[in-house]
Amino acid sequence: MSLAPSSVKRQRGKDSVDETSRKRSRSPGAVTDSAGTTHPPRQEILQGTPETKQDQNAINFGVILLHGLVGMRQISVKEKADDMSVLYARWLQEDQRLYPLLRHVALGSEKVGVDSATLKEIQALIDQKQNKEEKQKHESVVDSVAMQTTERAWGIKFAGNSLARLLARVEDIAKTDEGVYSKILPIVQSSGMGKSRTVHELATEIFTIPICLRESKDSGYPYGDADMVEAFRLIFKDTPIAQQKASDNDKASDNDKASDNDKASANDKESAKAENSGDKNASLARIPKAACVALFRNIFSAIWDELRSREEPPPKVTPKVTPTQWRSILEEVDQDRITVRKKIYERALASFRKDMSCNDNYKKTTQYSLEMDAMDMATILENIINRTDTGTNTTKVVMYFDECHHLSTRHPIIEDDSRTALDFVCYAMDGCRIPGMVGILLSTNSVFSHVSAPSHIVTSSREVSQGPPNFRPTPFVHLDFDAWNGRSIIEEGKCSIQKVCSLPFLARFGRPLWWTRAESLKPNQHDPIPSVAKHELVTFAKEKLSRTAVETDVATNKAQLYALLSTRLCLELIPMSRASRAYADKLVADHMAVAYHIPNHKEYMRVGYSSEPLLAEAAALLLQVNEREDISFHPATALSALIRDKNFLTKGDRGELVARYILLRAQDLALDKLRSSETPENRIFDNSVPFSEAVPLWTFFSTLFDKHLNILSKAKPRNKEGGMPLKDACNRKYVRFNHFARAGDSSILSTAAAWKAFARANGWQCYDRQEAIDILIPVVMADSGRTKLRRKVMTFIVIQVKNTAIAQTVHFSAETLGLFSDLVDLPEDIPYFVIVFNLGVTREKDNSARPRQPPPSPAKVTTRTPTAARKHNNDPQPNGFSCYWLEVVGCSSEVLNDKIVSGDALRQILGTRSIFDEASENEQESILRLKPLFNQSAVSFSWAKESNGYEDPNLDESPDTDEEFQVTDNNMISNPETLVSASKDSDNKLHKVPQEEDDILEELHDIQGVLLSKETSDYMQY
Structure with a gap:
């Protein structure tokens, strides 16, 4: 052993x-x-x-x-x-x-x-x-x-147009002066979209005062300004400020320490005395407005001192500082690796502490003293502006707070004040009120209603008093996407299939976070970090998407589950209720959803998951881990529960969603099959991104319809006599998609869009008004992984989805859709593949009477046989491209792979399970009596009796024979008591045990307007 x-x-x-x-x-x-x-x-x-x-x-x-x-x-x-x-x-x-x-x-x-x-x-x-x-x-x-x-990624050259868009927006704000808080611009967007980097680059155009409130325990970048974090803790804290230890004492000299300790000791006694006397204005912390103004004044003073320290002695003239020079000054470090920015904020915090502990004027702050402090603050800021070269920009100075969500969760010490620290920061920034001053608030986790609230929920009394409209700027969300290195991500005919399946290429798409980190991983002989970090990029993406390092929490976190499924399946969240708006906020804040647009009324924001193949890869890995670790977890069941909980899809959307899930699930299972059976020589893959591999087309089909391989393998083109079998037609063809993207028009019906989608690893969800088809999956025709992506090597899987109770017949072809119309030199033949999903079918299409108990749902996979002539003008033409046509009826394990279907989960999403499917045989008739619908059963129309088909020619002239219910000429009941007595009489008759059908039919002539009992209806025949 x-x-x-x-x-x-x-x-x-x-x-x-x-x-x-x-x-x-x-x-x-x-x-x-x-x-x-x-x-x-x-x-x-x-x-x-x-x-x-x-x-x-x-x-x-x-x-x-x-x-x-x-x-x-x-x-x-x-x-x-x-x-x-x-x-x-x-x-x-x-x-x-x-x-x-x-x-x-x-x-x-x-x-x-x-x-x-x-x-x-x-x-x-x-x-x-x-x-x-x-x-x-x-x-x-x-x-x-x-x-x-992350630090290396921050150093990658900035690319994209977000800086130009932000500068234009800031300039527009600087030119207006409409009302309270009109000069404060929020930037709201999810993690990794480049908010901090864009504002950092803004400092090359405008003189900037940057403040980052990132906590020390946060591993994000750029690092937080610890002194500023401490300053706000002093103001917005439940314990008396004087009890806090000065963080800058550790860096002061011994004499300074002794002096500061003496002052702190004296202040402790004074604060304790004030607390005992119940004076709520005993310290500056009790007046958050004055505290924020004082903090800003000290920050500006420290900056002004730094600028003056760099002036040339007379008679030399010191040139004005440009924005780029000022940004460089802030990044300068001394021999102890301490930056100038750090030193400025250390001095500001030390002065702020002294103001709080020593200045008696703050103990009884009045509106007048508050306004005077604000004027002093504005004066110092004007001195700074005069000392800088702002060029032709209207904006002279920008002060921004990164990670400002920390302020939105802190409250002043005054117990009855519901405002947050962010409200008071906005007050202090708005208090400057000098031309050219603009404030910016940004954060990964900001809920935009905290930053730029709609008119009906503002907390500022000045804002309320000015009345509508709300002058706060609409948050800025339009940052760059797909801006890899400032160049085209891929050029037609230049990239091989092998290359586009690799992790570095996958990271080029989407938000700047991915490609900048990937660029920072390039080999460097003097730096071993990239070789270690390369394997952590996908793990990093998983943590960003799930917001946790525990990968098996998906089943218990609905927001996380929605993020994983939506990243791959292209779900759409409509913010029509307060709950859905809060849900959208959370997805942006915690789970990488992209904020697309915020209307001017600022009531909600439109959010969603864009096409990001690396994020889709991370989602696939997280779902795989949960499925392996939790035997009760299945993606179909999870999707069904999510849709049922959120209820945001129409029936048509549900059919397309189920089809997307089926196709994507088949792709994932095919990849599992490849990894367990195929040799590396027969695969086009990168082990670091296993769900972004190219799958042989026949492997995909055989995984999707694993019980029907005998039929599929021998299928011939529906429009060609003597065409090759489907299995042979799939040879040297590959599909590759780890997520779906939504089309906005019909332009995706082309080989030009097909090779781009293959490179991006996405399938297409066609736009709402697209005729004939719903989903499009690109297929590449390649002899090896060295084949270059271009239009000439592309074909398609075309999918039509129906979610109706009766199977539908559809008519279209590659020619009518124009799939290959953008090819310059058309080859003689390009095979393409069609799948028609009749997912919601519950019965065959016929005109016969339905039996009382509906039969089991039809389930079959069929192929269209070759025909010499078309049956419809839009069907594939005999002289057209070879079309392999598969029709799928039903949505169960009889037609699909067992691992795709999970019980009734997919049928529940489709909405094809009626109330009768979930009820027992005895319960079904009771349900019918409640009239949720009408069918041909006796129960539905038991309240009326039909004639024998013969009628008296003078029938309309004859009097009514219904003795129990007479109607007058004015359609009023002449004798209501008659109806009651008739009802009682009917009840007595209905309680008799029926013997013969004729006897019962005769009794029914005397009973009208009363529902028949179960015993009677069993004998009724229609």
Whole structure:
């Protein structure tokens, strides 16, 4: 029995102990185990080079360990673990070269009579400690790699047009002065869209005062300004400010420390006295408006001091500072690697603390003193503006707060004040009120209603008093997407299929986060970090999408589940209710949804999941992990529960959604089949992105319809006599899609759009008004992975989806759709493939009367046979491109792969399960009596009696024969009591046990307007 880790055995061999390591081993001295036995130092056990003596010493070493375990069996597990750590820490953990000796523990066990359970405990303790250390080491490396990768990505050259759009928007705001908070622009967008980087680049055009409120525990980038974070904690905190320790004391000199401590001590006593007297205005913290104004004034003063310190002595004239120069100044570092930006905010915080603790004027802040402070703040800011070169821009200075969501969750100390720290920051920024000043608020997690609230929920009294309209600017959301390196991501005929299936290429698409990180991973002989970080890129994407490092939480987090499914299946969330608006906010804040647009009324924002193949890859991996770890989790069941909970799809949309799911699920299962059976030579793949691999077309079809391969493999083109079988037609053709993208018009019906979609790994959901088809999947015709992507090598799988109770017949062809019309040199033939899904079918199309109990749902897969002539003008033409036509009826495991379908989940999404499908046979008739619908059963029309078909020519002239219910000329009931008595009489008659059908029919002549009982209806025939 061997207890050594396998990796160690491979490295060191079975019995070998490095002679050199014996000479270098350092003995820590004797060790006493839990049994009280003192054992010799480690080096004594290791001495002796002969193999036999080495084995004997190893056995003795095992005996020593086992003696210790035997003695520890009588004590607790914790004590055992602690005692074991004495042996392992001093004998093993210091030198992994001793691990091979542990295989001899089994030999020594016979000498002390230790059972196998004890040996397992030894192994468990060793594995647990080793795994824990390896995990901690790995996590430490990953965190370090992630941070360094992020820093490197931040240094990638900025690309795209978001800076120009933001600058134009800021300029428009600077030119207007409409009302309160009209100069404060929120930027709301999900993580990785480039908010922080764009504003950072704005500093090259406009003089900028940057403040990042990122918490120290947050691993994001850029790093937070800790001094500013501390300043806001001082203002918006439940405990008295004077009790907080000054963070800048650690950096001050000893004399300064003593002085500050004396002041803090005096302030503590004064604050305590004020608290005891109940004076709520005893400190500046009780007046958040004044506190924010004072903080801003100190920030501006520290900046002004920095600018003045760089002036040339007279008579030299110091040139004005440009925005780019100022950004460079802030990034300068001293010999201790401390930036100028850090020093400025340290000085601002220190001055702010002194204002709070020493200035008696703040103890009784009035509106007048508040306005005076605001004027001082504005004056200092004007001095800064005059000292800078702002060029021709109307905007002279921008002050921005990154990660401002931290302010939206903090409240002032005054208990009855419902406003947040963000409200008071906006007040202070608006208080500057100088021409050319614009404030910007941005955050990954900002809920935009906190930043730019609609008119009916504003908290500012000044804003309420000015009345509508609300002058707060609409949040800026229009950042760059697909702006890889400022160049085209792919050029037709230049990229091979093998290349587009790789991780670096996949990362080019979508938000800047992916491609900048991928660019930072390029090999560098002086920097080993990229080689380690490359394997973490997909993991990073998974964590960003799920907002957690625990990959198996999907089933319990509906927002996370929606994010994973929507990323791949192109769900659409319509913000029509308050709940859906809050849901949309959460998806943007936590789960990478893209904010597309916010209307001027700011009541809601339009959000969704754009086509991002790397994010879709991450979603696929997360869903796979949950399916493997949780036997009760199935994507179809999860999707059904999500749709049922949110209820945001029409019936037509549901059919298309189910079709998208079926196709995508088949693709995933086909990839599993490839990984388990195919050789690498027959695959076009990158192991780091397993769900973005190209799948052979026949593998895809055989996975989708695994029970119908005999029919499919022999299928011929429906419009060609003597065409090749479907299986042969699929040869050297591949499909590749890990998500669906939504089309906005019919332009995607072309080979030009097809090769681009293949490169992006997406299938197409056709636009709402597209005729004939609903889904389009590109197919590439390739001899190998070296085939270059271009129009000439593309064909299609065309999908039509029907969600009706009766199978529908459709008519279209490649020619009528114009699929290949953009090809310059048309080949003689290009095979294409059609799948018609009749998913909602519950009965065959016929004109016969339906039986009382509906038959099971039809389930079949058929192919259209070759025909010499067309049956419809839009059908595939005999002289057209070869068309392989598959028709699928039903949506069950009879037609689809068992792993695609999960019980009735897909039928529930389709909405084809009626209330009768969920009821027993006895319950169905009771339901029919409640008239949810009318059918040909006796129960539906039991309230009326039909004639025998013959009628009196003078029937309309004859009087009514319904004696129990007479109607007057003015259509009023002449004798209501008659109806009551008739009803009672009818009840008595209906309680008789029926004997013959004729007798019952005769009795019914005298009973009108009363529902028939179950006994009667059983005998009624129509």
